[in-house]
Amino acid sequence: GVLVKLNSELNANKFVLTNNYSSGHGGGIFIAAGSQINLQNSNIINNTVGTGNVFGAGIFADGGNASLVNSIVYFNRRESDIGINYNLNGYTADILDEYSVSYSNIEGETNWIPEGLANISLDPEFIDYQNNDFNLQPSSPCIDAGTVDIDQDGIVDIFNYFGSAPDMGAYEYEGDNNECPITGDVDNDELVNVADIVFMVSLILNDS
Secondary structure, rough: OOOOOOEEEEEEEOEEEEEEEOOOOOOOOOEEOOOOEEEEEEEEEEEEEEOOOOOOOOOEEOOEEEEEOOOEEEEEEOOOOHHHHHHHOOOOOOOOOOOEEOOOOEEOOOOOOOOOOOOOOOOOOEEEEHOOEEEEEEOOOOOOOOOOOOOOOOOOOOOOOOOOOOOOOOOOOOOOOOOOOOOOOOOOOOOOOHHHHHHHHHHHHHOO
16 A cells, blocks of 8 residues: 655545555555645555454545545455445544545445535446456446546646546546547548538538
């Protein structure tokens, strides 16, 4: 996992953290006191903490803080425990108290909605998360569910997305050609050529 040491900062974009284990708190990330992490379009998936009184299989904030936007924190578990309440935890034992989360998918109990703007708690519908394929299926609730309005220090925002908005998570669903049209391909034949000009002229004449 990742240890964010005392009074330090971690900024990450399109960050994937998976298959880590800690016998103590923080299987994926442990945030020490006075520290800050800023994650954008990131996946914290399938990390594990040991048995006993340990928490934060995804992220544990031990006096530090975390800001997550357009991210997915899911399928993180306590060893030999099918419970789902170990994705985000902190020293206050009040989930999300140490976190600022928006436009993100955080796993929790049925019908639970994570506090924060436009958050969800739904199966992200990865292609095959157990084999580290975190691409989204076409029916995923994470598609077009993110935001371009991000204000996080230290993160360079490069928005190359398909559809009406960025997706949640590290892998953008590209969809079909209707989802990502080719500039100038007005007749949708996957080519930009004279046929597009003819098509445009016919549209104009038909409207006049």
